[in-house]
Amino acid sequence: MEKETALQLKHKSSLSKKVASFIDRVKKDFKRNKMIYLMVSPVVLYYIIFQYGPMYGLQIAFKDYSPALGFLGSPWVGFEHFKEFFNSFFFWRLLRNTILLSFYSLLFAFPAGIILALLLNEVRSRIFKRTVQTVTYMPHFVSLVVIVGILYDFTARDGVVNDILGFLFGIEPIAFMQQAEWFRTLFIGSDIWQNVGWSSIIFLAAMSNIDPSLYEAAKMDGAGRFKQMFHITLPGIMPTVVILLILLIGKFMTVGEEKILLMYNPTTYETADVIGTYVYRKGILESNFSYSAAVGLFKALIAFTLLVIANGIARKVGDTKLW
Amino acid sequence: MRKTLRERLFDYGNIIILTLLSLVTLYPLLYILFASLSDPAYVAQTRGIMLAPKDFTIEAYKMVFNNPMIGISYLNTLIYVVAGTALNIILTSLGAYALSRKNVMWSNLIMFMIVFTMFFEGGLIPLYLLVNELNLIDTRWALILPTAVSAFNLIIMRTAFQGIPDSLEESARIDGANDFTILFRIVLPLSLPVVAVMVLFYGVFHWNSWFHAMIFLQDRELFPVQLILREILIANDTSSMTSGVSAVDAMPIGETVKYATIIVATVPILCLYPFLQKYFVKGVMIGGIKG
Numbered sequence: 232m233e234k235e236t237a238l239q240l241k242h243k244s245s246l247s248k249k250v251a252s253f254i255d256r257v258k259k260d261f262k263r264n265k266m267i268y269l270m271v272s273p274v275v276l277y278y279i280i281f282q283y284g285p286m287y288g289l290q291i292a293f294k295d296y297s298p299a300l301g302f303l304g305s306p307w308v309g310f311e312h313f314k315e316f317f318n319s320f321f322f323w324r325l326l327r328n329t330i331l332l333s334f335y336s337l338l339f340a341f342p343a344g345i346i347l348a349l350l351l352n353e354v355r356s357r358i359f360k361r362t363v364q365t366v367t368y369m370p371h372f373v374s375l376v377v378i379v380g381i382l383y384d385f386t387a388r389d390g391v392v393n394d395i396l397g398f399l400f401g402i403e404p405i406a407f408m409q410q411a412e413w414f415r416t417l418f419i420g421s422d423i424w425q426n427v428g429w430s431s432i433i434f435l436a437a438m439s440n441i442d443p444s445l446y447e448a449a450k451m452d453g454a455g456r457f458k459q460m461f462h463i464t465l466p467g468i469m470p471t472v473v474i475l476l477i478l479l480i481g482k483f484m485t486v487g488e489e490k491i492l493l494m495y496n497p498t499t500y501e502t503a504d505v506i507g508t509y510v511y512r513k514g515i516l517e518s519n520f521s522y523s524a525a526v527g528l529f530k531a532l533i534a535f536t537l538l539v540i541a542n543g544i545a546r547k548v549g550d551t552k553l554w
Numbered sequence: 555m556r557k558t559l560r561e562r563l564f565d566y567g568n569i570i571i572l573t574l575l576s577l578v579t580l581y582p583l584l585y586i587l588f589a590s591l592s593d594p595a596y597v598a599q600t601r602g603i604m605l606a607p608k609d610f611t612i613e614a615y616k617m618v619f620n621n622p623m624i625g626i627s628y629l630n631t632l633i634y635v636v637a638g639t640a641l642n643i644i645l646t647s648l649g650a651y652a653l654s655r656k657n658v659m660w661s662n663l664i665m666f667m668i669v670f671t672m673f674f675e676g677g678l679i680p681l682y683l684l685v686n687e688l689n690l691i692d693t694r695w696a697l698i699l700p701t702a703v704s705a706f707n708l709i710i711m712r713t714a715f716q717g718i719p720d721s722l723e724e725s726a727r728i729d730g731a732n733d734f735t736i737l738f739r740i741v742l743p744l745s746l747p748v749v750a751v752m753v754l755f756y757g758v759f760h761w762n763s764w765f766h767a768m769i770f771l772q773d774r775e776l777f778p779v780q781l782i783l784r785e786i787l788i789a790n791d792t793s794s795m796t797s798g799v800s801a802v803d804a805m806p807i808g809e810t811v812k813y814a815t816i817i818v819a820t821v822p823i824l825c826l827y828p829f830l831q832k833y834f835v836k837g838v839m840i841g842g843i844k845g
Contacts, residue, residue, distance in 0.1 A: 260659035266733040267652045271664060274649035277702045278668060284684045285676020291683070302683075347575070350568050359569070365828060366576040369583070372823050374762035376780045377816050380787025381582050384812075391585065395603070424579065456564050481673060489765045493788055507678075514679040515769050527677035535674050 292525035305521075312525035321509060329505040329530075332486040335419050337479060343423045344430030345472065349460055351431060352438050367428025379493040382421050383408055408494070411501040418494065418503075422487065433475065434468050441467035473545050481538035484530045506530045590614055590813035597810055614807070614814035624815065627779040630694075634778055635760040638698045642756040643749065645703045650711035651737045672705045678769075685770055696770035697778070701759070707752055714748040715741055750833040754826070761823050779819050786812055 261268065287302075292312060294305040316322055347367070354360040370378065385391045386407035393404040407413045445463050454462065488507030495503035506526060514523030585604055589597050593609035618624055649668075653661050676684075681700065690696040722744075723736050731739065742749060764780035771777060 257659065264655070264658050267655055267658050268660075270648045270733060270737075271652035271661075274645050274652075274703055274708075275664060275667075277645065277699075278671065281681075281684070281700050281702070282671040282675065283667075285680035286674070287676075288680030288683055289676050291680065296683075298686075350572055353564070353568055354572065355565070359572075363572045363576050365831065366580050368827070368831070369824060370579060372758055372762075372827050373583075373820055374764070374780055374783070376762075376764050376783045376787060377820055380783065380812075380816065381586065383787065383790075385582060391603070427575075428579070455558075456561055492765070493784070510678055511769075515682060520679055520683060524677065524679040527679055531674055531677055538673055 289524060289528055291521045292528045294521055296521040296524075308521075312522045313529065315522065316526050316529065321504075324501070325504060325506045325509050328502060329484055329486060329507075332415060332418060332505060333483045335415060336422060336486065337476075339419055340423050340426065341430075341476070341479060343427045345434050345468070347427050348431040348434035348438060348468075349464060351435060352464060353456065353460070364428065364431075367431070369428070370425040371429040373425070375490050375493060378421060378425055379490060382417060382494070386417065409496070409498050411499045411503070414495070414499045414502045418487070418490070422490075433471060437468040437471040438464055473548075477538070477541045477545055480541040481534060483537050484534040586813045586816050590810055590817050592810065594807045594810045597813075614810040615818070617807070617811050618814045618818055623774070623777075623782055624779070624818070626775060627777050627782045628818075630776060631761060631778040631780070633694065634697050634763075635757055637694075638701070638760040639753060639756045641698060641702050642704070642707075643752055646708050646711055646752060646756075647737065647742060647749070649703065649708050650715050651733070651741060653708075654712045654715035655733075668705050668708060682769060691770055692773050692776065694776060697760075697763070697766055700766065701763075704756070704759075707755055711745070711748055711752060714745050718744055747833045750830055754830045754833070757826075758823060783815060783819055786815055 291302060291305065293307055293309060294302075295308050296302070296305045300306075351360055351363060354363070387393070388404040388406050392407070393402075396402040397404065405413070407417060441464065445467075446459055449459050449463055485507060486505055488505060488511070491503055491505060491508050492511060495508065507530065510523045510527045510530070513519045513526065588604050588607045591607035591610055591612065591614075592604075593611055594614070596608045652658070653665055653668075655661065685691060685696055685700060690699065718741055722740055726736050726740055762780060764778065764784055767776075767778050767781050768784075771781075
């Protein structure tokens with residue numbers, strides 16, 4: 232009995248010692264780094280209000296939010312909104328469209344940047360290379376509104392694309408933007424058009440870091456340009472490719488919603504409507520706050536899970552990882 | 555070294571592909587430029603490729619510049635770009651500097667807090683309700699405050715600051731400089747390329763953004779130019795542009811006015827970027843490899 236209390240006392244005193252020394256350290260740190268904390272405080276304040284504030288607001292996904300009652304006053308309803316979403320007619324369509332658009336952009340848009348970088352890397356003339364780069368970066372700086380505006384204009388029945396197709400192949404004019412079956416092609420195609428140059432930058436940078444002696448050695452062994460490309464350049468940029476892939480997978484559930492909002496219309500909802508645009512319609516346009524917050528949370532949770540899984544796989548496979 | 559036939563074919567093929575890609579990229583932009591400078595009646599009839607302006611006229615541009623809504627929205631965009639970017643740069647450099655210091659007890663925790671927001675977010679609806687709750691709806695602040703810092707850009711800048719030799723700061727500190735002096739007199743001047751990249755990234759973002767304006771603003775007097783462009787290009791509503799023109803003429807003129815508006819809203823940013831190109835390539839590299 233006595234022994235026990237002594238032990239407890241000893242434990243307690245060591246704990247309070249630890250606490251005291253911790254407080255001491257905090258005080259010292261604050262004294263020394265006062266100005267640092269002053270500098271970082273507006274940034275921390277921004278994150279607390281505008282990033283963590285909305286996370287706190289996510290509780291309305293489990294409530295029946297009414298503006299009159301506020302965040303705290305609205306009654307809890309548990310998983311009701313989630314159930315409603317999972318059972319709705321839209322659920323599978325939204326999931327399918329979200330996943331397919333993401334998957335196609337991983338399949339086509341992501342490699343496009345790598346291929347362009349590989350081709351540019353083989354160009355010997357500096358002036359030609361620079362010109363191509365300057366031209367292909369350019370659309371990245373054009374706003375989505377303008378890009379989609381151009382898309383409407385060019386793919387209209389009397390637009391340039393139909394004119395050219397009609398002239399070359401005698402194809403009847405197609406109202407591309409009004410047809411659900413064309414939506415994915417237009418979305419991914421215009422995305423590649425706008426961003427292929429930009430996304431090649433990072434791969435080119437990775438290529439410029441490859442040890443030139445590797446190429447010399449390969450040449451000695453009689454490797455041609457193609458062989459050098461496949462056996463030196465591609466493996467050389469693999470770590471970059473993996474990191475970017477992880478990041479892309481983290482964004483898997485977020486597929487250019489702003490662009491879809493500009494591009495779609497009720498005739499193309501069948502293939503164009505994704506979770507993000509549905510959240511916008513239900514939440515902002517129809518003021519269905521709690522329900523659409525639940526849909527948004529579902530999306531964010533899947534995205535987060537995918538990111539953790541992708542990072543885990545990358546960690547196992549190679550030594551590249553995000554964290 | 556002599557090239558083999560295969561290698562020469564490879565080179566020619568490569569150049570042809572890249573030239574085609576450049577043409578496909580450039581042509582739509584050139585088409586819009588040409589069409590905006592052409593006679594509306596001609597543009598309405600024309601089919602397919604246009605290689606130069608036809609019956610050169612700047613009528614469409616006159617209409618764009620005489621339109622009060624374009625003027626107002628253009629001014630608004632300038633306000634959002636200048637004020638927004640200024641706030642972005644100030645906060646990002648303060649945060650990046652503070653988090654690049656060693657021996658700061660809470661910096662890892664703060665860094666984690668910032669990075670976490672790159673992977674998980676509250677989402678659109680809670681953000682909308684928050685902005686509403688803060689009474690920012692229909693104010694210019696709604697376009698500036700919610701995007702005041704970007705975690706990605708902060709990481710880029712922090713990485714750049716970490717690369718500056720400690721000895722410079724130590725000697726400044728011995729001379730009695732505090733952290734603010736070190737940031738503004740030593741660290742920022744040494745990081746000008748990165749600052750240029752940040753200005754470009756944030757500036758382009760503000761210049762091109764429309765979604766927040768659409769959900770947070772109802773007052774047309776506050777609209778940025780992208781929102782007006784959206785009406786003209788996507789909703790295909792050129793009525794506000796062609797007032798004072800007879801209905802018969804309005805249709806074709808509406809088309810060229812559309813093109814002229816695109817040019818007016820796009821050219822400033824396109825003019826800026828070749829000058830900053832060498833900087834932003836650097837910025838993307840730092841951000842991508844370390845980010």
